[in-house]
Amino acid sequence: MHDLLAWLEASLIGHAMRGSGVWTYGVVNLFHILSIASLFGSILLLDLRLLGVWRNIPLAAISTPCVTVGAWGFVVATLTGIGLLATKATEYQSNPFFYIKIPAILLGLVNVAALSRLPAWKQHRTRELSAAEQSKLAVYGGISLACWFTAIAAGRMVGYW
Ligand code: HEM
Known part of the structure; x- marks a missing residue:
């Protein structure tokens, strides 16, 4: 792990992050937080629906916007996260x-x-899901919430160690 982190710190991204002005880290961090908000906000709605909240709203009505916003949030979080990491990996x-x-x-x-x-x-x-299928989806929704909440909580705590 040390070799990978040392390589990232010495990479062009690391040099660019450290050498391109005092606001660079702050602006990249801002986009990291905005992308995390988009990712977790959309995942929260989708996972709560999978867990059985708002059953009167069809899953199909929210799945496309939630997945799209969540996926873009994840891509931007990853790109900005690599930038933040490279600064002092x-x-x-x-x-x-x-x-x-x-x-x-x-x-x-x-x-x-x-x-x-x-x-x-x-x-x-394209079709109604059975009760057993809905229960199965709920398990994935619960695991998803636990994973992304843990990622956010640990990500926030990194800075306090
Ligand atoms: C491969 C992808 C990612 C990398 C390499 C990465 C890396 C980083 C780094 C280096 C920081 C700065 C830590 C510090 O304060 O010193 C950070 C902050 C943070 N990250 Fe990520 N991150 C990634 C994706 C994510 C994702 C997907 C989430 C959430 C689901 C997340 C949540 C956070 C949070 C909450 C912070 C604290 C922001 C703040 O309070 O300023 N990160 N990340």
């Missing part, structure tokens, strides 16, 4: 919250990949 190697945050993000992604392979998810726009 080696300083994070002994930070325990960093080792909670990254696996939580990876687990969140595995959960999304598994959910998107379920027949119930693939077909939720």
Whole structure:
């Protein structure tokens, strides 16, 4: 891990982050936070619906906007996060919250990949789901909320270590 972080810190991104003015880190951090807000905001709505809240609203009515905003939020969070990390990457190697945050993000992604392979998810726009299928989707919604909440909590705590 040290070699990877040292490589990132010495990379062009690291040099650009450190050498392009005092506001660069702050502006990149601003976009990191905005993208996290978009990601978690959309995921929160979708996961609560999967967990059975607002059953009178069809899942198909909210899934497309939530997935689209969440996916873009994730892409921007990753790009800006790499920029923030590259600024002083080696300083994070002994930070325990960093080792909670990254696996939580990876687990969140595995959960999304598994959910998107379920027949119930693939077909939720074209047919009614059975009670058993809805219960299955609820499990994925719960795991998703736990993963992304953990990523945000650990991400916030990184700076306080
Ligand atoms: C590969 C992707 C990511 C990388 C490399 C990354 C890296 C970083 C770094 C280096 C910081 C600054 C920590 C400090 O204060 O010193 C940070 C802040 C933060 N990150 Fe990420 N991040 C990524 C994705 C995410 C995602 C997906 C989330 C949420 C789901 C997230 C949540 C946070 C939070 C809440 C903060 C604190 C922001 C603040 O209070 O200023 N990050 N991230």
